[in-house]
Amino acid sequence: MASSEEINELLPQTQCKLCGYQNCMSYAQGIIDDDAPLDLCPPGGESTRIRLAAIMGTALCSDRVLLPEPKSFFALIEESDCIGCAKCLAECPTDAIIGAKSRVHTIVEKWCTGCGLCAPVCPVDCIEIKVKSATSSSSLSSRAARQRYERHLQRLEKKHESTYEQTYATFDKSSKEEMRTIIKAAIARKTAKEDSACKAVT
Numbered sequence: 001m002a003s004s005e006e007i008n009e010l011l012p013q014t015q016c017k018l019c020g021y022q023n024c025m026s027y028a029q030g031i032i033d034d035d036a037p038l039d040l041c042p043p044g045g046e047s048t049r050i051r052l053a054a055i056m057g058t059a060l061c062s063d064r065v066l067l068p069e070p071k072s073f074f075a076l077i078e079e080s081d082c083i084g085c086a087k088c089l090a091e092c093p094t095d096a097i098i099g100a101k102s103r104v105h106t107i108v109e110k111w112c113t114g115c116g117l118c119a120p121v122c123p124v125d126c127i128e129i130k131v132k133s134a135t136s137s138s139s140l141s142s143r144a145a146r147q148r149y150e151r152h153l154q155r156l157e158k159k160h161e162s163t164y165e166q167t168y169a170t171f172d173k174s175s176k177e178e179m180r181t182i183i184k185a186a187i188a189r190k191t192a193k194e195d196s197a198c199k200a201v202t
């Protein structure tokens, strides 16, 4: 009998909740405890269902409905519309969103799994979830996504609010430098857009 840990290893680790569970580990536990169906994970698609069936020793019916091929997504913030409310920060399982309170926020694409959890909480609807093209940079591996999610949970367990300042404090020197560059670029894009909007009005 597979353990929940072994089942969790097979899941994509986006923590997107599309399976109806709180995260990938809860779904893994649900497969064991509740006999949850093996086809509840859209980001995993058919290949994940086949792997789950193999580890659970379940035969797949030959006439089953195949799950669609999963797509890769990423989130994009329309920085010129961001009001800096920081509501999206706590939602992100991989802490891929950066930005200080009342300032522009942006997304570090290499850490974004495209889970989509940030978009619904944005009060000004400035986060868009897009499909990755074949030429997009490669997605965060499931192992790296899981490690980032575990660090995110540890911080929440210590009752730290998931603010950018607290996340930033844990970065090493080169990561801090990289984050500064990314946020500066976001501020520059926002300022440039505001300037061109002003020029259009005057």
Ligand code: SF4
Pocket: 011, 012, 013, 014, 015, 016, 017, 018, 019, 020, 021, 022, 023, 024, 025, 027, 040, 041, 042, 043, 044
């Ligand atoms: S990636 Fe799959 S298992 Fe994990 S939370 Fe999303 S739907 Fe559930």
Ligand code: SF4
Pocket: 074, 075, 091, 092, 093, 094, 095, 096, 097, 107, 111, 112, 113, 114, 115, 116, 117, 118, 119
């Ligand atoms: S930025 Fe949004 S879509 Fe990307 S991982 Fe974070 S919550 Fe998910």
Ligand code: SF4
Pocket: 077, 081, 082, 083, 084, 085, 086, 087, 088, 089, 105, 121, 122, 123, 124, 125, 126, 127
């Ligand atoms: S929820 Fe929307 S407006 Fe608020 S910080 Fe995030 S992107 Fe900006």
